[in-house]
Amino acid sequence: MKSRELDFRGIGAALKEHLCLKKQSHLLAKGDSLEVIKKIPDNSISLILTDPPYHATKKKNIYGDTLFAKDKEYLDWMAEYAKEWRRILKPNGSLFCYCDSSMSARLEVLFSEEFNILSHVVWTKPNAPGFDGWKGKMKKENLRQWYGHSERIIFAEPAIEGNLHRSPFGQYLREMRKKSGLSGHQLTELTGAYGKVNHGGAVSNWEAGRNTPSREQYDKICSAIIGTGKVDSMLPYEDVIRPFIMDGSKEFTDVWNFESVRPYKGKHPAEKPIDMLKHAIEATSYADDIVLDCFGGSGSTAVAAHALNRKSITIEIEPEWVESIVTRLCALDSAEGTVSSEDSLETIELKQEALF
Numbered sequence: 618m619k620s621r622e623l624d625f626r627g628i629g630a631a632l633k634e635h636l637c638l639k640k641q642s643h644l645l646a647k648g649d650s651l652e653v654i655k656k657i658p659d660n661s662i663s664l665i666l667t668d669p670p671y672h673a674t675k676k677k678n679i680y681g682d683t684l685f686a687k688d689k690e691y692l693d694w695m696a697e698y699a700k701e702w703r704r705i706l707k708p709n710g711s712l713f714c715y716c717d718s719s720m721s722a723r724l725e726v727l728f729s730e731e732f733n734i735l736s737h738v739v740w741t742k743p744n745a746p747g748f749d750g751w752k753g754k755m756k757k758e759n760l761r762q763w764y765g766h767s768e769r770i771i772f773a774e775p776a777i778e779g780n781l782h783r784s785p786f787g788q789y790l791r792e793m794r795k796k797s798g799l800s801g802h803q804l805t806e807l808t809g810a811y812g813k814v815n816h817g818g819a820v821s822n823w824e825a826g827r828n829t830p831s832r833e834q835y836d837k838i839c840s841a842i843i844g845t846g847k848v849d850s851m852l853p854y855e856d857v858i859r860p861f862i863m864d865g866s867k868e869f870t871d872v873w874n875f876e877s878v879r880p881y882k883g884k885h886p887a888e889k890p891i892d893m894l895k896h897a898i899e900a901t902s903y904a905d906d907i908v909l910d911c912f913g914g915s916g917s918t919a920v921a922a923h924a925l926n927r928k929s930i931t932i933e934i935e936p937e938w939v940e941s942i943v944t945r946l947c948a949l950d951s952a953e954g955t956v957s958s959e960d961s962l963e964t965i966e967l968k969q970e971a972l973f
């Protein structure tokens with residue numbers, strides 16, 4: 618979509634000094650993501666899918682995992698991210714934030730200042746014996762609590778200030794309906810969207826943020842509102858409805874069973890499986906949407922976004938992993954033969970200037 622392309626170019630220009638890879642659908646920035654995202658324009662990102670250091674697992678080989686002496690310091694740091702994420706996300710955007718079970722409750726409370734929490738996903742790792750970390754090896758008799766064998770993913774949408782339970786779409790619909798002079802009942806009549814129980818029907822449910830119209834229903838809403846002559850245009854479906862694209866063939870529950878990435882030479886210590894990232898991206902974004910990962914690691918989010926024709930922005934602080942992401946993303950494009958000569962020239966130039 619054209620508006621995504623414009624957003625993407627705007628973000629590219631804003632992050633220019635941090636970029637070490639700039640391609641048609643990918644931007645990679647090196648540095649502290651908290652500083653970098655402050656430069657991203659408001660309302661320009663459709664999906665934030667990110668996996669910060671957990672603080673709880675204290676892995677010395679992950680930058681940031683041992684940075685904070687106290688939980689409160691970690692939470693304050695995450696609160697700063699939440700504010701920025703809220704600012705840069707489009708009103709119909711979504712956030713996934715990975716975390717450890719020991720931090721998830723406090724992070725949820727903290728995120729709920731800025732977001733409506735929609736799901737608390739539990740990622741179970743049904744790994745084969747020998748590939749399940751300490752689970753098989755540890756002394757069960759020494760445990761003092763249940764062995765933590767899951768990770769958590771907080772899934773949320775931007776909240777509306779002062780009314781955490783109303784969706785941005787509900788607010789938009791109400792505003793436009795009022796501008797058109799139609800009552801809720803009239804709009805229901807015109808769209809044929811009667812509820813089974815109350816005559817206010819779907820319109821009142823949509824405005825209350827309880828559910829969202831289908832594309833066909835939204836077309837009818839637009840015709841009815843524009844038909845009054847008091848409203849010139851309505852925003853496209855993709856700019857107002859938060860995508861949640863699901864069907865019975867997919868994992869539709871909040872318990873996700875995806876095997877961890879098996880060890881290989883050069884594996885990132887916290888690398889997430891591509892199929893899980895694709896599952897998240899496919900359900901919660903439209904094709905061509907912009908997906909942001911503030912803690913790039915191995916670059917898996919960008920790879921998953923690429924496979925689904927989404928644009929991606931990755932930020933990573935460690936030069937070693939930045940280098941590895943550059944290699945991975947360039948290999949993707951050359952494997953598919955999509956590197957234009959202009960693209961590759963720019964990439965090489967940026968690599969030489971900023972990467973090492």
Ligand SMILES: C[S@@+](CC[C@H](N)C(=O)[O-])C[C@H]1O[C@@H](n2cnc3c(N)ncnc32)[C@H](O)[C@@H]1O
Nearest residue numbers: 649650668680681887888889912914915917934
């Ligand atoms: C949990 S790992 C992410 C792993 C990633 N999801 C993957 O699949 O490979 C967190 C990553 O964030 C990076 N990181 C930590 N603090 C950062 C910061 N302030 N800005 C940017 N990257 C940071 C670490 O170097 C690490 O690679």
